[in-house]
Amino acid sequence: xxxxxxxxxxxxxxxxxxxxxxxxxxxxxxxxxxxxxxxxxxxxxxxxxxxxxxxxxxxxxxxxxxxxxxxxxxxxxxxxxxxxxxxxxxxxxxxxxxxxxxxxxxxxxxxxxxxxxxxxxxxxxxxxxxxxxxxxxxxxxxxxxxxxxxxxxxxxxxxxxxxxxxxxxxxxxxxxxxxxxxxxxxxxxxxxxxxxxxxxxxxxxxxxxxxxxxxxxxxxxxxxxxxxxxxxxxxxxxxxxxxxxxxxxxxxxxxxxxxxxxxxxxxxxxxxxxxxxxxxxxxxxxxxxxxxxxxxxxxxxxxxxxxxxxxxxxxxxxxxxxxxxxx
Numbered sequence: 330x331x332x333x334x335x336x337x338x339x340x341x342x343x344x345x346x347x348x349x350x351x352x353x354x355x356x357x358x359x360x361x362x363x364x365x366x367x368x369x370x371x372x373x374x375x376x377x378x379x380x381x382x383x384x385x386x387x388x389x390x391x392x393x394x395x396x397x398x399x400x401x402x403x404x405x406x407x408x409x410x411x412x413x414x415x416x417x418x419x420x421x422x423x424x425x426x427x428x429x430x431x432x433x434x435x436x437x438x439x440x441x442x443x444x445x446x447x448x449x450x451x452x453x454x455x456x457x458x459x460x461x462x463x464x465x466x467x468x469x470x471x472x473x474x475x476x477x478x479x480x481x482x483x484x485x486x487x488x489x490x491x492x493x494x495x496x497x498x499x500x501x502x503x504x505x506x507x508x509x510x511x512x513x514x515x516x517x518x519x520x521x522x523x524x525x526x527x528x529x530x531x532x533x534x535x536x537x538x539x540x541x542x543x544x545x546x547x548x549x550x551x552x553x554x555x556x557x558x559x560x561x562x563x564x565x566x567x568x569x570x571x572x573x574x575x576x577x578x579x580x581x582x583x584x585x586x587x588x589x590x591x592x593x594x595x596x597x598x599x600x601x602x603x604x605x606x607x608x609x610x611x612x613x614x615x616x617x618x619x620x621x622x623x624x625x626x627x628x629x630x631x632x633x634x635x636x637x638x639x640x641x642x643x644x645x646x647x648x649x650x651x652x653x654x655x656x
Contacts, residue, residue, distance in 0.1 A: 373614055376556055381614070384555040388619050391548030395423040397541045398464050399440075402457035405530065410447065417630070418443045424627040428620055436461075446638075452525055459527065463509075467535065468542020470506040472573045474499055479570025510535055546576060549619055556614040 373381070396419025403410055418440055426436035437458040444454050477499035513535040519526040530538065550572040554565065 371610065373617070375559075375610055376614055377559055380555045380559055381618075384552045384614070384618050385622070387548045387551035387555065388623065391545055391552065391619070392420050392423065392623055394541055394545040394548055396420050398423075398461040398545075399457070401464060401534065401537055401541060402460045405460045405528075405534065406453050406456050408449070408453065414447065417634075420623070421627040421631050424623040428624055455525060456527065460530075463530075464538040464542050467506060467509050467538050468546065470502040470509070471539050471543060472546055472576075473502040474506070476570050476573030477502075479566055479573070506539075546573070549576065552619045553611065553615040556611040556618070557608070560611060561608065 376384075393416070396416045399415040399419040399422070400412075403415060421443075422436040422439040425439055437454070440458060441451070441454050444457075445451075477496070510532065512529050513532045516529050519528050521527075547569075550569055553572060554568055557563070557568070
């Protein structure tokens with residue numbers, strides 16, 4: 330590939346980050362446009378203020394946990410970066426990928442655009458994105474197992490096929506998690522994919538992946554739990570099992586934000602008879618607090634950052650022009 334072609338490809342990948350941000354905003358608009366504005370207002374105002382505050386705090390802590398994916402990935406490739414930078418990239422990257430779907434592509438494009446400005450090579454960014462993908466995968470393995478243990482029996486359906494399918498999914502997750510930890514202890518050779526070497530994480534780092542990935546999804550569950558408990562009397566251990574199953578299946582459906590898949594599964598699995606309108610209202614509040622607000626906030630800081638960089642570049646060019654003129 331020629332130098333010009335490589336440069337063009339880098340520009341396309343870099344600008345695709347902004348494209349995926351716009352796509353995430355559009356997908357969220359499509360999600361929320363299915364509801365009447367009055368329904369959204371009623372759903373939010375029916376939740377006590379204290380619960381809304383708790384839900385917002387849980388969402389904030391959850392995105393800090395998500396940003397820690399980037400911190401772990403930096404340790405994996407042996408690079409150091411100021412804390413505000415990896416938090417900045419992680420927050421924007423995940424607020425986009427949570428809404429746009431296809432996290433490796435959409436979140437990866439955002440990361441490429443930002444990390445290359447801090448002199449990271451493309452190979453390092455590929456390693457980081459791949460490592461973060463495995464962080465989420467092993468966390469999903471762990472959470473599927475926990476969800477299988479905690480979810481009420483009736484959630485698996487009346488037929489033996491449904492129960493068997495869920496049991497096989499949990500068993501595969503157990504095997505996947507076991508293989509990952511076995512490799513972290515005993516497999517020391519790097520895996521080479523298209524001339525890029527991927528080292529197997531150490532056992533300590535593999536544990537950190539499970540912990541951070543689990544903390545991320547736990548905080549997401551608390552956003553919905555605080556929105557739900559004013560209307561539904563449900564123990565947290567039962568709720569978390571229902572949430573984990575619905576969340577993981579929603580993610581693997583590849584529908585942006587798991588829209589429809591998550592809500593349908595959650596409302597089907599949750600035990601007992603409940604007011605469906607109230608349940609749906611809590612789910613709308615969850616969408617707004619965990620998806621809409623972070624995307625809006627990340628949009629503000631990303632645009633501000635881009636404008637700041639452009640202003641700084643214009644100042645440098647003006648100064649250079651002035652120096653040449655005076656020379």
